Amino acid sequence: MEFKNLADQIINKTKLAGATDCDIVLAKGSSKSIAYRFGKVEDVEESVSRTFGIRALVGQKQSFVSSSNFEGKNIDILVSKVVEMAKLAPEDDTACLASPSQLETKFVDLDLCQENETKTELMIENVKKCEDAALSSDGIKNSEGSGASYGTSEFFLATSHGFMGGYKSSSNSISCSVIAGEGVQMERDYDYSSAIHYEDLAEPEQIGKNAANLTLSRLNPRKVESCKTSVVLDKRISGRIVNYVASAISGNAIARGTSFLKDSLNKQIFRKNISIIDDPKIVRGKNSSLFDGEGVKNQKTELVNNGILKTWILNTATAKKLNLKTTGHASRSIGAPPGTGTNNLFMANGIISYEDLMGSINTGFYATELIGMGVNLVTGDFSVGASGYWIENGEKIFPVSEVTIASNLKEMFLNLSAANDLEFKYGTNAPTLCIENMTLAGK
Numbered sequence: 001m002e003f004k005n006l007a008d009q010i011i012n013k014t015k016l017a018g019a020t021d022c023d024i025v026l027a028k029g030s031s032k033s034i035a036y037r038f039g040k041v042e043d044v045e046e047s048v049s050r051t052f053g054i055r056a057l058v059g060q061k062q063s064f065v066s067s068s069n070f071e072g073k074n075i076d077i078l079v080s081k082v083v084e085m086a087k088l089a090p091e092d093d094t095a096c097l098a099s100p101s102q103l104e105t106k107f108v109d110l111d112l113c114q115e116n117e118t119k120t121e122l123m124i125e126n127v128k129k130c131e132d133a134a135l136s137s138d139g140i141k142n143s144e145g146s147g148a149s150y151g152t153s154e155f156f157l158a159t160s161h162g163f164m165g166g167y168k169s170s171s172n173s174i175s176c177s178v179i180a181g182e183g184v185q186m187e188r189d190y191d192y193s194s195a196i197h198y199e200d201l202a203e204p205e206q207i208g209k210n211a212a213n214l215t216l217s218r219l220n221p222r223k224v225e226s227c228k229t230s231v232v233l234d235k236r237i238s239g240r241i242v243n244y245v246a247s248a249i250s251g252n253a254i255a256r257g258t259s260f261l262k263d264s265l266n267k268q269i270f271r272k273n274i275s276i277i278d279d280p281k282i283v284r285g286k287n288s289s290l291f292d293g294e295g296v297k298n299q300k301t302e303l304v305n306n307g308i309l310k311t312w313i314l315n316t317a318t319a320k321k322l323n324l325k326t327t328g329h330a331s332r333s334i335g336a337p338p339g340t341g342t343n344n345l346f347m348a349n350g351i352i353s354y355e356d357l358m359g360s361i362n363t364g365f366y367a368t369e370l371i372g373m374g375v376n377l378v379t380g381d382f383s384v385g386a387s388g389y390w391i392e393n394g395e396k397i398f399p400v401s402e403v404t405i406a407s408n409l410k411e412m413f414l415n416l417s418a419a420n421d422l423e424f425k426y427g428t429n430a431p432t433l434c435i436e437n438m439t440l441a442g443k
Contacts, residue, residue, distance in 0.1 A: 066335025251318025293332025351419030
């Protein structure tokens with residue numbers, strides 16, 4: 001109610017100041033975090049924020065302002081300023097609000113906010129358990145520490161053509177990073193868990209043990225010869241493939257013609273058993289939302305179905321550029337125009353088990369970390385540093401570091417197989433993936 005009344009006031013003032021249309025974004029949040037290392041709390045941080053942004057349209061001109069000062073006098077100044085700025089802005093034939101017929105009117109409960117705050121004392125207890133479990137493993141020599149966080153946020157959107165809606169969400173996390181080995185032979189790794197509700201977090205002791213085991217398994221890495229080989233992407237990094245697809249089919253990239261997939265709509269880009277889905281309506285989903293950043297209805301969307309690219313990712317502006325309709329993928333931040341983005345993005349399970357996928361590989365590379373940003377989404381060229389393990393006869397037999405894996409994303413997509421071990425742990429998720437015939441540059 002606090003945001004609703006304020007939004008009403010700002011909309012009325014902005015219209016009276018000369019705006020044809022406008023929308024208001026209001027947000028507030030609080031967060032706290034604990035840093036813990038070697039039995040001591042190193043840092044406790046807490047923050048609270050409260051901000052708003054105004055978009056004013058005068059015909060097909062638009063401008064934006066934002067502030068954290070909610071005093072009436074400041075709001076009046078900003079309203080006047082944003083309208084005057086809009087009058088001086090260049091014409092933009094995509095500057096408009098979403099169509100009223102596309103707006104969300106039924107708000108479902110997705111259970112995105114836990115009822116009670118996660119207590120600081122519990123967070124401290126958990127980071128202690130987490131690091132203690134890691135340091136109890138033989139061979140772990142040092143710790144980069146463990147950490148925990150808790151936060152809440154509220155997002156509210158109102159438009160001059162009648163949309164008003166908002167929702168609250170919470171977040172919890174526990175993490176641990178440790179070091180094994182000595183001198184130049186030291187290795188580090190980590191594990192973490194994050195969830196909307198505290199009760200959905202992994203046990204802190206398990207997180208610590210996982211961090212220790214992953215670190216120890218990286219000791220004494222070897223070099224391997226350059227070759228053409230199959231590359232397996234661990235679930236920690238396989239979601240990057242899905243993100244490359246999403247970036248390449250975003251409305252802005254397609255409208256500018258700067259995507260290697262610009263001519264691929266309704267064409268086969270993956271093997272027939274691969275599907276990629278965005279679902280904003282997952283209960284307790286990490287990135288779930290009741291509506292998109294323009295108030296438009298959002299829904300489960302198959303971006304790729306049985307290997308065929310089915311849609312672009314569009315907001316109202318990019319849809320208008322392409323003479324299409326928005327797909328309900330507008331993202332929104334304070335004081336900026338709507339962008340495009342996804343919610344709970346994932347690649348669906350494949351048709352084989354992890355064991356069968358690994359068992360099909362005589363020799364290959366199992367990647368657990370990708371290093372660098374060597375991906376060109378205009379051409380699809382892919383070349384990144386990596387570390388992980390060498391595979392022989394379906395088994396990881398020794399750690400490998402300082403290699404580069406390379407190919408072209410179009411070829412990678414068509415040579416990709418997915419296991420059926422999908423988990424929803426990250427913002428973007430995918431099962432374990434195997435990509436055949438990649439170039440591995442080693443010694």
